[in-house]
Amino acid sequence: MNNDSWIIVADDVPAGSLSLIARGLGGRVTAVVVGSRERAEAAAVTGVDEVIWYAANEEIPVEAWTECIAKAAEKARPRVILAANMPMARVFVGAAAARLGAAVTSSVMAVMLEEGRVIVKRSVAEGRAVEVLEAEGFVAGMIIEGAEEEEASSVSAKITAVTDYMPENNIKVEATHVETGSADLSSAERVVSVGAGIGSKDKIELVRQLADAFHAEISCSLPLCDNYRWFDHSRVVGSSTQRISPRIYLAVGISGQPQHMMGVRGARTIIAVNNDPEAPIFGKCNYGIIGDLNKILPVLTTALAKI
Amino acid sequence: MKSVVVFKWAIDPRDIRVNADGSVDWSAVSPWVGDDDYLAVQVACSASGQEGEVTGLTLAGGDVAFAAARGAQRTVAIEGLPATADAMTVAKALAEAIHSFGDVDVVVIGDSAWEPSVPVMLGGLLGWTTVMAVDEAKFEGGKLHVTRRFGTGTQELCVSGPIVLGVAAKREEENKPGMRAVITARKKPVTTIQADELMKESVPAFTLHSTHLPEATPSRLFDGEDPDGAVSQLVQALQADGVF
Numbered sequence: 001m002n003n004d005s006w007i008i009v010a011d012d013v014p015a016g017s018l019s020l021i022a023r024g025l026g027g028r029v030t031a032v033v034v035g036s037r038e039r040a041e042a043a044a045v046t047g048v049d050e051v052i053w054y055a056a057n058e059e060i061p062v063e064a065w066t067e068c069i070a071k072a073a074e075k076a077r078p079r080v081i082l083a084a085n086m087p088m089a090r091v092f093v094g095a096a097a098a099r100l101g102a103a104v105t106s107s108v109m110a111v112m113l114e115e116g117r118v119i120v121k122r123s124v125a126e127g128r129a130v131e132v133l134e135a136e137g138f139v140a141g142m143i144i145e146g147a148e149e150e151e152a153s154s155v156s157a158k159i160t161a162v163t164d165y166m167p168e169n170n171i172k173v174e175a176t177h178v179e180t181g182s183a184d185l186s187s188a189e190r191v192v193s194v195g196a197g198i199g200s201k202d203k204i205e206l207v208r209q210l211a212d213a214f215h216a217e218i219s220c221s222l223p224l225c226d227n228y229r230w231f232d233h234s235r236v237v238g239s240s241t242q243r244i245s246p247r248i249y250l251a252v253g254i255s256g257q258p259q260h261m262m263g264v265r266g267a268r269t270i271i272a273v274n275n276d277p278e279a280p281i282f283g284k285c286n287y288g289i290i291g292d293l294n295k296i297l298p299v300l301t302t303a304l305a306k307i
Numbered sequence: 308m309k310s311v312v313v314f315k316w317a318i319d320p321r322d323i324r325v326n327a328d329g330s331v332d333w334s335a336v337s338p339w340v341g342d343d344d345y346l347a348v349q350v351a352c353s354a355s356g357q358e359g360e361v362t363g364l365t366l367a368g369g370d371v372a373f374a375a376a377r378g379a380q381r382t383v384a385i386e387g388l389p390a391t392a393d394a395m396t397v398a399k400a401l402a403e404a405i406h407s408f409g410d411v412d413v414v415v416i417g418d419s420a421w422e423p424s425v426p427v428m429l430g431g432l433l434g435w436t437t438v439m440a441v442d443e444a445k446f447e448g449g450k451l452h453v454t455r456r457f458g459t460g461t462q463e464l465c466v467s468g469p470i471v472l473g474v475a476a477k478r479e480e481e482n483k484p485g486m487r488a489v490i491t492a493r494k495k496p497v498t499t500i501q502a503d504e505l506m507k508e509s510v511p512a513f514t515l516h517s518t519h520l521p522e523a524t525p526s527r528l529f530d531g532e533d534p535d536g537a538v539s540q541l542v543q544a545l546q547a548d549g550v551f
Contacts, residue, residue, distance in 0.1 A: 012458070061464055063438055070431070085423050087439035087456070087473070094427025094437060097395075103511040104395045104424045120513065123521065125323035129331050130521050133513035142423055171436050174452065174463040186458075226478060233477060241477055243420070248550065258321070262420060269550050271541070273531075282526055287541055291531015299534045303542050307551055 001137070003027030003113050006078040008069070008093060009043050010034040010062050011086035012187060013245070017147035019046035022082050024112045030078065031157070032069060034062050034092070040159050045152040051159040054167075058176065062088045064167035070095040071165075077138075080111055080118060085142040097140035105133065105141040126258070127265065145245050145266025185237065190216035191246040191267075193237060195260070196223050197253025197274055198293060201230055206297040207252055213305035216250065221260045237263035253293055256281025273300070308359040308446050311405055312351035313416040313429075314344040314374050315367040316397065318390055320421055329519035333391045338367040343417025345377065345480040349443075350472060351415040352378040356446035364404055366397065376484040376492035383408075387502035395510045398428035403505035405433065411469065413444070413451065418473035430471035438464065439473035 004027040007018040015031060022029045031043040031051045040053040052072070054065045073081065073096035081096050083089035085106065097104050107123040109130065120133045123144050185191060192211040198204060211218045219237045224230045237244055238260045245266025252273050254260060261284055264270065272281045272288040273296055282288050289296055319339045324332035351361045351374075363374025363382040371384050388400050405411055416426045418439050430437025440456040453464045453472065484492070527544055529537040545551060 061438075061462070063436060066437065087418075090423060090427045091430065091437045091439060094424075094429070094431035096431070097428060098431030098434070101511050102395075103393075103513045104398075104428055105513065106394070106422070106424045119516070124320070124518075125325050125331065126320045127521060128323075128325040129329060129518050131331070131518050132516040134516050135511070135513050137511055139513075168436065170468045171438075171464055171466045174465050176457060176460065176462045178458065178460040222478075236477075269545075271545075275531075282528060285526050287544060288526055288528045289531045289537045289541055290528060291534060291537060295534045296531050296538065299538045300541075303538050307542070307546075 001116070002077070002079055004030070004076075004078045005080040005082065005111075006030050006032050006073065006076070006096075007043075007048065008032045008081065008083040008089050008096075009039060010088040010092060011084065012039065013084050013086055014149055015043045016046045016149040016152070018082055018084060018143060019048050020148060020150055021108065021111060021143055022080065023047060024110050025080055025118070026113055027079065030076075032072070032092070034065050034069070034088070041156070044156045044159055045154075047150065047153050048157050050157050053159050053161050054165075055161060059173050060167050061171055061173050063091055064169070064171050066091055066095045067168055068162070068165040070099045074099045079138060081138075081140040082108065082111070082143055085145055090142060093140050093142065097138070100138040100140070102138035102140040103135045105139075107144045108141045109144050109147065111139070126262070145243065185217055185219055185235070185242060185244045188217040188244065188246050190214055190248045190250075191219050191244060192216045192250045192252060193219040193221070193254055193264075194224065194252050195221040195254030197255065197276070199253070201228070203294070204230060206293070206301075210250070210252070210297055210301045210304070213301045214250070214307075216248075219244070221254055251281055251285070252297065254281055255279045256284050273297070308355045308412040308451070309408075309410060310351040310355040310359060310361045310413040310415060311364050311408065311411050312348050312361060312374050312379060313364050313401055313414065314347060315340050315365040315371065316401070316416070317341050317419040317421040317425070325520070331518045337390045338365070340373055341417045341419045341421060342479070343419060343474055343476045344373065345483075346474045346476040347415045347417045348374050348377040348379060350441065350474050351413065354413045354415065354444040354446055354451060354472070359446065362408065364401065366400070371497060372489055372492040372495075375495040376489045379495070381496045381498070383498045383500060385502055385505065386499050393512055394422060394424035394428055395512060396506070397422075398425050398432055399510045400502055400505050401425075401429050402432040404500055407500070407505070413469070414471045415444075416471070416473055418475045426471065426473040433469070433471060435469045435471050436466060437471040437473070438466075439475075441472045441474045444472055
């Protein structure tokens with residue numbers, strides 16, 4: 001068996017972490033990209049050896065390429081297939097893994113080869129433990145959210161456009177609706193998030209000023225949408241709403257309940273500001289200030305504006 | 308249309324016990340109703356249309372009236388699959404059960420944050436078109452129309468042929484069935500299938516080598532009694548650690 005790997009990119013998330021983990025196997029890394037030329041070019045500078053690009057257009061949903069990619073995987077037989085935990089990329093992992101007869105897992109932190117076996121480290125129990133798994137054959141999986149990213153490489157891998165396959169014709173796009181005014185938190189590098197600890201609606205202005213100074217998007221916990229109606233649903237982060245992976249997540253007045261924190265497991269750095277020293281978030285953040293939000297936020301806004 | 312809705316199939320990771328030495332105790336886990344399960348039943352009912360049929364499929368024992376109380380006509384429960392079964396084994400058992408039902412047009416499953424591999428593996432093993440992040444599905448004009456989240460908005464798809472839909476609920480269930488509906492649901496037919504009848508072939512699986520605790524990332528906390536001092540310390544720490 002070879003020690004080559006595929007990373008599948010079908011959503012607009014950085015592919016650097018996928019490439020970094022896949023390179024741990026020591027073999028050739030191929031990025032299989034479905035989507036725009038821009039997406040293929042972004043993948044090409046993540047340290048992969050080559051890019052195979054399936055061009056998708058507005059009328060054909062990405063999933064129409066599933067059978068093509070499954071067949072390609074069956075032909076190329078990569079030892080490991082990885083993707084981000086995103087809706088479209090995962091579909092390709094499922095199809096390719098079924099075709100190869102791969103062992104499948106999620107929350108992958110690292111892969112390596114040892115005496116012909118693939119060793120996978122993955123996070124379990126909501127990050128409370130790490131499992132080390134072994135597989136004799138093929139492996140497929142989704143990587144952990146918030147995995148380490150690398151700076152883009154100065155070398156761009158060759159991009160080969162696939163032209164001799166046709167997508168499936170049983171699924172078509174009827175309409176695409178872009179919600180204007182909705183938050184696009186999925187790609188935000190910086191997010192300031194507010195919870196019920198903010199106290200009152202008029203204090204939200206302090207959070208907006210902080211977010212503006214920090215060039216950050218704003219998100220909130222579920223009660224601020226469903227209970228208080230202070231934000232629309234596109235701003236809610238949590239296990240049952242949307243999960244995000246910003247580089248910096250600044251939580252203001254958020255207690256740190258598991259349902260909310262599941263939504264930001266992918267954040268690289270979590271900073272918390274809360275007046276309750278017993279708030280669970282102080283056990284889950286990287287940095288924190290314990291104190292009165294009304295006094296701290298204006299000072300923090302001024303300081304972050306200078307960064 | 309004939310639909311199958313998979314419910315009460317994923318284990319809650321909060322039930323997994325981690326000991327101080329990094330060993331993991333799975334003894335308390337069992338398949339549980341997920342946050343998305345109620346929406347999966349709604350979508351299955353809508354996708355089937357008024358003349359359609361919905362079958363609930365679960366890995367759980369005990370009270371399995373969840374789907375029946377929300378519109379499914381019958382329930383099939385797979386018995387004998389260990390709660391600690393890996394994603395491929397779970398998906399394989401579900402796929403084999405669905406194959407045994409005969410002609411099925413739509414399978415709906417909660418796109419569980421607890422186990423993101425199973426829904427897509429189910430689609431892969433069935434060999435059907437698979438779409439995740441689905442909000443709703445309707446059977447109209449002889450075709451299935453699916454709405455899924457797409458970027459910051461939504462996308463409407465038209466699908467023919469069998470399909471697997473992974474749904475993710477945005478909010479908690481608002482109109483839970485009352486006790487009368489649940490009691491009525493318990494009278495609907497429930498069939499059990501033994502897992503070893505379904506799993507004739509072995510599935511590719513991992514071997515557990517070891518477990519350990521994650522590397523600790525202690526929080527650096529600053530006393531906000533002096534806001535200027537605390538903010539200054541925070542910013543210095545962030546800059547020194549290269550966070551910006």
